[in-house]
Amino acid sequence: MxxxxxxxxxxxxxxxxxxxxxxxxxxxxxxxxxxxxxxxxxxxxxxxxxxxxxxxxxxxxxxxxxxxxxxxxxxxxxxxxxxxxxxNANYGGNAPNLAGNVALLVVMSIFLAIQLIYGAIYKNWWFFTCFTLGLILEVLGYSGRIWSNKNIASFDAYVLQLVCLTLAPCFLMAGVYYTIGEMTIIMGQMYSWLKPMQYSMIFIMCDLIAIALQAAGGAVAASALDVLDSTRGGANIMVGGLAFQVFSIGLFQFFWYVFLFRCYKSYKKYGDDCFDPQYASVRRRKIFLVYIGFISFAVLLVFVRSIYRLIELAQGFSGHLADTEIYFFILEALMMSLAICLLLITYPAAVYGRNTKIKVDKSVRALFENTQWLENARWFKFMQKKKDLSDGADSYKQEEEKATAPL
CATH class of the missing domain: 1.20.58 (Methane Monooxygenase Hydroxylase; Chain G, domain 1)
Structure with missing residues (x-):
């Protein structure tokens, strides 16, 4: 006593x-x-x-x-x-789990190392730059969460993980948008409602708007936290940025699935000959269909993650989702890890072949000039020529059969 x-x-x-x-x-x-x-x-x-x-x-x-x-x-x-x-405590007073976040830091660091090796081998600079920046942000984000485990009261550690993990998917998706532009060239631009570089231009602009809103919201929230004020205003701006990001990813998926559907319909009717013959060797690779499936699934995973982040921030920095780490591990860490893994397994340049160069016209003219009618005309001319050759072969065969038939 x-x-x-x-x-x-x-x-x-x-x-x-x-x-x-x-x-x-x-x-x-x-x-x-x-x-x-x-x-x-x-x-x-x-x-x-x-x-x-x-x-x-x-x-x-x-x-x-x-x-x-x-x-x-x-x-x-x-x-x-x-x-x-x-x-007044970060994470609602619940320090981030050390083992879980260390494991995620190791995973993201391995992904980053693989990405750097791929970049050195294939030199696919656009995808390499976007993906590398996204993975660096992921590594910094989990470093911030480990720092918070050691010092939960650290304002800098909390802001580091919040900003980096919120913005990382924007850079990763920028790489995907360019890749989809390459896909329209491989299959044929007449199947896409957008031009190759329009995917990058439109949706990267959307991502930039989302990044700007989220960064502005993060800055407002950080300033409020620094003076022990309400972070609701900053959170609302970040919610707006995330809502715009969810909308843009949803819109992108719409264009992507329309493109895939139009390719599928044409393939069912004409076979692979209806696609650009220049890249027939790429389409014949067994991994090509897996690549299409993995891209679609990876984008869906990022979409789910963005919806989770949107709901989390709508609840506020001290809401149930923000303070319960199991949701973070499943709906943020797992979704992003799987998406990144899928895109590294089917790395675009590796799928195309090391010596295959997909030339995406980045000129202003290519962005805005309407050449859809020209693409359709070329395709129609190609298919008509094929049909004429086929009809000619059939007629020759019929004449030969008549000539050799017994009297």
């Missing part, structure tokens, strides 16, 4: 010292951030003093009835201390 009371006295003395220092600073503080910070420190110290003085009293009171009443008051004071902590 003596040791316990001495411990109470020590904590009380420390809290009283902190309270005195905080109120002293408050008396002369002119900066808003300092005032808010010191007010919180003073409130926490005061709550600590209240709880431990009541606990100390409960330990020395011999009257059972009075002791019970004081213990009840101490319980109320303890709940208030916890509320003060939870309301």
């Amino acid at each position: 003596t040791t316990e009371l001495a411990s109470y006295s020590s904590v009380l003395a420390s809290a009283a010292s902190v309270y005195e220092s905080a109120t002293s600073v408050l008396a002369t503080a002119t900066v808003k951030a300092t005032s808010k910070s010191m007010s919180l420190i003073a409130a926490q110290a005061e709550a600590t003093m209240s709880y431990y003085s009541l606990a100390q009293a409960a330990a020395t009171i011999t009257d059972p009835g009075v002791a019970s009443s004081v213990s009840a008051q101490a319980a109320v004071a303890s709940a208030y201390m916890k509320k003060l902590y939870d309301d």
Whole structure:
């Protein structure tokens, strides 16, 4: 009992010292951030003093009835201390799991190393640049979460993981958009409602808008956190950015599946001859169909992740989704890890073949000139020529059969 009371006295003395220092600073503080910070420190110290003085009293009171009443008051004071902590703690006071986040950091670092090796071998610079930037952000994000495990109160660690993991998919998707442009060339531009570079131009612009909104929202929220203000305004801006990102990925999928459907319809009717003959060797590779499936699934995984992030931020930084890490591991980490893995397994340049160059016209003219009629005319001419040759072969065969028929 003596040791316990001495411990109470020590904590009380420390809290009283902190309270005195905080109120002293408050008396002369002119900066808003300092005032808010010191007010919180003073409130926490005061709550600590209240709880431990009541606990100390409960330990020395011999009257059972009075002791019970004081213990009840101490319980109320303890709940208030916890509320003060939870309301102002990163991750709702739940430190990120160290083992899980270290494992994810290792996985993303391996992905980044593989990506760098691919880049050195295939030199597919557009996809390489976008994907590398996205993976660097993933690595930084999980580094921030590990830092937060060691120091949950660190403002810099919290902002690092929040910003990096929120923005990383935008860069990864920018690589996918360019890849889809290459796919329209491999199959034939007449099957696509958009030109090859229009996929990159339109949807990368959408991503830039989403990035700008999310970065602006993150900056507003960070400033609010720094002065212990409400982060709701910043969160709302980030929600707008994420909502726009969800919309753009959904729109992209619409164009992508229309393209695939039109290719499938033509293939069922004419076979592979209806596609651009220049890239027939690419389409004959067994991995090509797997590649199409993996791209589609990877984009769907990023879409699911973005919807999760949208709902999470709509609830706020202290909402149930934000404070419950199992949702993060499944709907953020797992979705992104699988998507990245699928795209590295079927790395675009490796699927096409090392010596195959897909030339995407990046000129302004190629972006805006309407050449769809020309593509359709070329395709029609090609198919008509094939039909004429086929008809000619049939006629020759019939004449030969007539000439060799018995009288």
